[in-house]
Amino acid sequence: MSEFETVGLFGKPHDARVISTLRTISRYLQKRQCTVLIDRALAPVLKNAGERVAISTGLARRCDLAVVVGGDGTLLAAARTLAPAGVPILGINRGRLGFMVDVAAADARAALDDVFEGRYVRERRLLLSAEIHRGRKRRGSFLAINDVVIRSQAAVRMLEFETWLDDEFISQHRADGIIISTPTGSTAYALSSGGPVLHPGLEALTLVPICPHALSDRPVVVGCDRSVRVVLGGAQRVRAMCTSDGQRNETLSPGDGVVVTRSEHVLELIHPENYSYFNILRNKLHWGRERFYSHD
Amino acid sequence: MSEFETVGLFGKPHDARVISTLRTISRYLQKRQCTVLIDRALAPVLKNAGERVAISTGLARRCDLAVVVGGDGTLLAAARTLAPAGVPILGINRGRLGFMVDVAAADARAALDDVFEGRYVRERRLLLSAEIHRGRKRRGSFLAINDVVIRSQAAVRMLEFETWLDDEFISQHRADGIIISTPTGSTAYALSSGGPVLHPGLEALTLVPICPHALSDRPVVVGCDRSVRVVLGGAQRVRAMCTSDGQRNETLSPGDGVVVTRSEHVLELIHPENYSYFNILRNKLHWGRERFYSHD
């Protein structure tokens, strides 16, 4: 018997290709004698398939493995409940390779054979926890897999804020906002804003200012053993927002602080044995293909 | 008698240093036999000083010259009504040199002597006109001195849009937004987003994507003899905004187009004879001072 007895399935209910792949996987898992759990939202579209329906947090608690079919965004959303429950995730894409959904749907069966026969790699990625401090009150904490973004929402864009590493003052900034990104998130919004690619094995965060008013306000990479604190200027008239993974939002007021620390949870990803992070990076960033000039 | 008989004064009414400088300038101008016009907002704080009060558009229509005391933002706001009326502007800063308010308050008197005795440089800068197209309807057109910015306002940030140069398709973009900047605006928000510095004498615009999802989506500089059109994707769920100079906003809907052309108006700036654009640039960007390493 495999170590994965109970498997949860995740995917967008309104995408026919996703559902078709999920149905195939569900049958496969049932043949493997697994208990297959699905979310209520998937129940109507996966019906007659022998799966058990559960609500999301309970589902996460009961799984030994989660299979997510779709894009990186789908995996991010599912990981929010799966990571705190310690459930490892196998990501299967529906056509377009993702950074985390790295198995093609066509290879799903072979990948599952490998996983159930122990031929896989388990990767642990650090996550962030963000807490909002207003005076003595603390709101949060919420989990981020990619990034915590503090950003103005108004048309007059500029935020003034300070950054701190524990009790050490980093700098004062004027910018549209700032991204605090994990290595996983370093290839998402942080990359758009000029941040570096951080290898996922790195125990580090990057602070990437968004459209800073000073050209010297460059991305900084720090270890994740200390907290990063962003404090909004007290005289701000602009509306600011703290967003994690582009999915969960909290409104910020002048003087608010956002404290970002390493989460006690990790994201556990299951990869085929031949997995290579740089292979995916080369594919996603078109490395080696885009070359805008030559001397021939 | 000078060519400048009627002079308008502009500045923020709530800044004591600005008011003090304006008062000195007003007295100077009255000695020069000028008619001095001020906005209603300034009347209570400049009272007993012999100025005539006018409302803004009328004021602009009657001036031969405007003196703006404050920062670049104050000049931008005043220029919105002054430029369409063809009034040249002399900018005086209150301590911090600006790109356009290039005369120090301490040098204001000498600068005015020079201006009234014909020792000055007149510089003409191109402006933009933006019009919003929704189906067959057209809203606008509004004036931009620095830039027209199309940007998502929501927490889920990404906009999908196309750019066109007249009827030639430029590209499809996924980004937080895009900046269409004049040479004047090239040292403002566009510079924060990775745009180049455009010499103010250049008859060109720059298109600078904000946090694009593709690293190859780089700033493009085009001539200002053709229109630039930005068309929002029709399936957008995000709220977008079109902002000119960070001061005037229009909400955009899916499918809306923003058409940016060279304005029929220009911004006319009056400079001391020793004015050098690059001198100001060196000052503002700390050129020649910031050097982060050396081999000594």
Next chain:
Amino acid sequence: MSEFETVGLFGKPHDARVISTLRTISRYLQKRQCTVLIDRALAPVLKNAGERVAISTGLARRCDLAVVVGGDGTLLAAARTLAPAGVPILGINRGRLGFMVDVAAADARAALDDVFEGRYVRERRLLLSAEIHRGRKRRGSFLAINDVVIRSQAAVRMLEFETWLDDEFISQHRADGIIISTPTGSTAYALSSGGPVLHPGLEALTLVPICPHALSDRPVVVGCDRSVRVVLGGAQRVRAMCTSDGQRNETLSPGDGVVVTRSEHVLELIHPENYSYFNILRNKLHWGRERFYSHD
């Protein structure tokens, strides 16, 4: 009879695919009653084909049209002699689209039909002329289609130099070097160094510092009606080089100046009628294809 009676053929003699395409084109031109001229280097490989052999400058003087088969680098090299002689160029690529060699070999015949029947677009691009000033002596002037690059050649990399726009001081720099690029060159080395894309219709140059020691030392775009001067610091111990188009080099000494002006010559390109600059840019830069993240 067409306006193009005498046509020169250009291409690398050692590339079999290039030669094969040239042979086909030569036959086509002879059927069109054209006189076909080739360089001595091509004579041995194109023999028996009825072409006349000429040496390069004479060849350029006698052509009404040049057809270049190969990459952008081949076209650059040929354009060095063709542009001063005022010969328009049709560029045909051997598989990989170039910025200037924009006709695929497979479409060569159809493109030639169009050209000889008057269905084509003629595009004129500005070129640069560089002159080296040492004390009162002047060396040069040499022609640049893409760029003039001043760069240290030594292991201790840093150059100190000043930049001037006519007699107006721009700035002092510490960097590996600087690129002065035409719009044509803006998608070559200048883009690698963080420069913007300049539309080829723009009458402008861009100055792009290479690895500057100050983060505020950003690319600047200026009109091409004034000269750009780069003056090396007098106390330089490092070896510097002035290179045009990566093909022609001149050694520089401390105190030397490089004066770059608009050339009296232009590069004339012949394009199919459906030519679109942005279409090529989208292809070369993978616009719309590379997208490193999504929220699905």
Next chain:
Amino acid sequence: MSEFETVGLFGKPHDARVISTLRTISRYLQKRQCTVLIDRALAPVLKNAGERVAISTGLARRCDLAVVVGGDGTLLAAARTLAPAGVPILGINRGRLGFMVDVAAADARAALDDVFEGRYVRERRLLLSAEIHRGRKRRGSFLAINDVVIRSQAAVRMLEFETWLDDEFISQHRADGIIISTPTGSTAYALSSGGPVLHPGLEALTLVPICPHALSDRPVVVGCDRSVRVVLGGAQRVRAMCTSDGQRNETLSPGDGVVVTRSEHVLELIHPENYSYFNILRNKLHWGRERFYSHD
């Protein structure tokens, strides 16, 4: 008695201000009963001062502490022999604050009091070791405090090379070269080339391509527990150079590999107790001072 009995002095012999500071420090140390060692090059200019003269490697072996007066470049050069000998370094600048020479000459006496009375911070920074592989032969290994740079030296600039992380292929590159930088070096050449700032406590390296031909070829940060290998293309005709810290050079041939690993040595810096890395960064990068625009 202090833990620092034997102290080595370092500085450029031809700089009068450096010599004057060194003389003061030498007297101070002798009052503290320390044995003061100096290099032969300093002997003629520091004569009659009671110091003992030693040759560099022997000097390093006998010191308990080194005091370097000058710039970061002077400290880098001294650290090449001091780090392998495990000697901690106190850096004193002559006017211009450095990243590592963080004590002002005016504060040297107070700083030395603190150090000799135990009020100091000891910081350990990781160093790199580079080895050149040619076929089965290995040259090197040489030490780098800031960076190992592989770069073309020729006028035709482009290098083709591959990068590997241990046996995992990273990517193929076309660029002027590549920088492999420590956290210490991240504020030097790597920053000029678009790299991020790495906090010195981070156990990581950054790979920063120099003027890459693909816009997606972005800086990558990896842990320092694995080796980074750069392999030059075998068909390279260009001359390449491997340089450590801009001070030591090795010529490279086609097919050569440069293997960079964490050095067994570390750089030990002695700081005053109130030392803050970000304080120095703010000073050096003009953080909070350069602001190119505002909305006032």
